[in-house]
Amino acid sequence: MPTLRQMEYLVALEDTGHFGRAAASIPVTQPTLSQQLKALEKRLQVKLVERGKPLRLTPIGREIAARARRMLMDVSEIRHLAEQSRTGAVGTIRFGVSPTLGPYLIPPAVVRLHRENPLLRMYIREGIPDDQFAELARGTLDMVLAPLPVAGGGLHVEPLFREPLSLVGAPDHPLHCIDGLRSSDFAGQPVLSLDRRHHFHRQALDICRELGAELMRDYEGTSLDSLRQMAGSGLGLAILPELYLRSETGGEDMVRRFAIEDWSATRSIAAVWREGAAFAGAYAAIAEVIAAEAREILR
Template sequence: MPSLRQLQYLVALDDHRHFGRAAFAVHVSQPTLSQQLRTLEARLDASLIDRSGQDVQLTPLGRDIAARAREILVQVRDLSDLARRAGKGIGGTLRFGITPTLGPYLMPAIVAGLHRQQPDLRLHIREGIPDDQVREVMRGALDMMLAPMPVDASGIVVEPLFSERLFVIAPPDHPLAGQKGIPPPALKGAGFLTLDRRHHYHRQTRDICDQLGAHILHDYEGTSLDSIRQMVGSGIGLALLPERYMASETHSAEVVAKLDIAGWNARRSIAAVWRSGAAFSDGFHAIAEFIRAYVGEDS
């Protein structure tokens, strides 16, 4: 019978399509990983890996077995989590994903509040692209994450937490800064800064630009909300920034100005996400409720 380690090696090879990177990901040498995968093929009496080309590919059977192996490894991890956390309430180390358009201004207070309430809980926080992190949740590499909605995937729980307004910001000396009730057509042709196209934030900015007749400045993609705010302040273009981010930046008014646009009601919604059937689902729900309550009090 295949061992769990062999299944883990096959899944790693499917993820990375490279023997060296797969070995690094599972903390073994490349010869060890290669030998164990050959042993797995011998035990199953089947070819799982196509080694004929320059790029490593799994055979059709190999892909099917890798998909089932993922499910097995997640279930084994659930058993370990269930045993480790039994009777301990919310405790242990939680692998927590967060988008960089949310974490820097929300997580400090959340972490402090959760630590006071649940001192045995440890958060291993990883920033990343929401779409990528949803896949990590599905395969058990992340326990829980916060992400902008909508989240479109099967096998996960999506718990809406809060929504927040999105403001259009401009440099303080912009011709529209300080005006009241700016008509939306006044923004036609304006250039907006955003993050790279992998981010939900980019897609939402693109959609709003389409509604306004504005456009995205692709040559000036930011790497964070801070970088976008600073580029706006320097006069490169306009941008959308979330209200809680703006509230957390004590010097925002000195760098950028919020435009008062007539009838403006753009918002984004944030949800907690975890895998359906996870052993710690009750704990994830409690954490989601804590975040929802904190944001409600902060509003």
């Protein structure tokens, strides 16, 4: 019979579309992953992987991977149920969060969560939301905090709050001198963003289309700090979230918001966990604490 580990390898390969990235995500060596998938194909007597460029699963490979994904999620929940039965407590939560959000919201939430539940432990990892949703589906993360929309099935999505976004530029930018600034004044203006793997990049692209601005392709930032610093140097404008602008590490020391009369933007933040999760009640309680901290900061 196929092993659970072989099923995990197949799902990882479908998620990444690349042997090296699939091996790194588990983690295991690439030769081991490749050999085990060949062994799985031999055992099942079907071809699961088309090993060309681009790499893809065969139709039967995709069907088996979909069933394997559900099976792995069930096994993960069985383990969680057993842990809950043994300890009576949640234990350690493997928590994924977007780097455009985590550093500016999670610290006060962690303080409150630890105060209210000293037995709760949180293993926190920042990462690209799309990648973390895949990890959530595989069971390597328990819960993710990220902007909407959420990609992937079998997930419970709990909307928490809406966060305002602001367009900022260097304090001496000429547009700051215009009274009654309107969205049409930003036509053709260069706007900085994070690299295209981020949801934040896609939202910045939508905002640029709305304003008629130009998203800069040659100067993609690696963090919100880098966007603020590049905008402060006059390289271009930047779109920054409110929690970042109100944080100790962010702020408006080197940039200034544009007061645009006919434009505003927000992003929606949600907590996500697997449908039917053993600790769904605990995840919902954690999500409510995070939402309450966000509302307090934004107020």
